[in-house]
Amino acid sequence: MISLNTCEGRLYLSSDTMCKSDSTTKLLQQIHTPEFLNSIKCSGVPNHELFLKVGTPIMLLRNIDHANGLCNGTRLVVTKLGNHVLEAKILMGDNAGEKVLIPRMTLTPADPRLPFKFQRRQFPIIVSYAMTINKSQGQSLSHVGLILQKPVFTHGQLYVAISRVRSRSGLKILVCDNDSSRTTNVVYKEVFQNL
Template sequence: MAAWTGIAATLLTNGKTIHIIFKSPVPLTENSVCNEPPNSEHAIELRFIQAFIAGEASMIPSCALNVINRCLKDIMTKSSNCSPALPAAIIDACIKRSHLWHQFHHLRLTRNMRVDVNVQEFSNSLGNGSLNSVLQDVPLHNVDVPTASCYQTSLIPKNFKNRTPEEMEKRVTLSPKNSDCLTINEKVLNIIPVALKTYLTMDSVFCNNEEEVQNYPFEFINPLTPSSMPLHCLNSKVEAIIMLLRNFSISPGLCNGTRMKVQRLHGHCVEASLVTGSNRGRTFLIPRTKLIPSDCKYSSHTKQTSVSISTCVFNDN
């Protein structure tokens, strides 16, 4: 069993990511090559596997399938009959655009409720708060938030203030925007009555033309927050709940999205324990890590940060 993301792999029994199984590079491109010698022990194990089951198939880009296909062709003693394909353009990156798609066995649903007009109207009216005024056939109070779940005061003190560390582990706040996450994180950290420690990143810019580096001063680079990257100024406290932003080791559960509780804050690493999964309570050191965003539009922007973590709040996108 395999998954595309590390957090999904932890939900599977002995689950691993596709990158680990096939030793594929990160990030993946159409011309990437897996670091798996055909005669290695791991390659021999792959050769005798009858079928690979991968979760989150809709998230797997077509270029990843092509890279895996080439890897398996090198490993197998007899090449498969898949015909070669031209490099996929970025607009054809979904799994259905892969040249291997015709070899899949398709299981189709008989009814797509999302395309039903009534369902669309129901979802839209529920989201904007006009449910009872838009749909005539829906009974009043068909969707209603229980009174016990409604609060007039701020949810942050309600959920996080005067809570034991064990209670803090079970509380999560979801936010649709990164800016809201940062604000909530700061408020939650202020509630924890211990000293605050700040970690700073060491940012760099790599360009083909050295003179172009002068166009990217640190005052401009430091505030940038590309996807899955920590802040330049990262604040944390002992007993704070943090979330990993990188896959370190899937088997113990150290992957992107794993929640941990800070035990100690060292100079160049964070000592934290897992709060979920079969290894709950086990302590690890999160080291200083070099991070290179794959979606940054400013040349090659590198953050060398003390820890690859974010604090407290999830961005629900």
């Protein structure tokens, strides 16, 4: 999608280092080189390489300023690309239309699969042309497109996804299950037995 945007783009690279709080930092720095740390991709942390253009939709990965609507999951669109900050316009909520500055931040992943701690200094955003059902909770959208490759796996999840749209005409659903026009809303009846 970014390649369809004719604006000139910019590549932002992160600065990755081992956390100094670990007593084995010197040994780990020899094993986990900056090139290795740059290759790590984990949830809640932006990638080492972040390619942006003016007009690119983005989503915040961290709470920056709750009072001004800059919270985890806030959707914005890039308006200017700076060396140390990005300017973006908020797309949803009470502060929709306001321009804000997003600085680089030092983030430490909390992924239990990593046997060591490292820090990544990067803009706390991801490019966001789409989002998960969970990230859409609490948002009101004029157009929603659902791609259901499998039946919805949690009770109520289909309701959450469909209820994000303001009107029925703004809803499109693609069911990818054997050319069917139906999907299963999974309900675990065992949950209700002890009520």
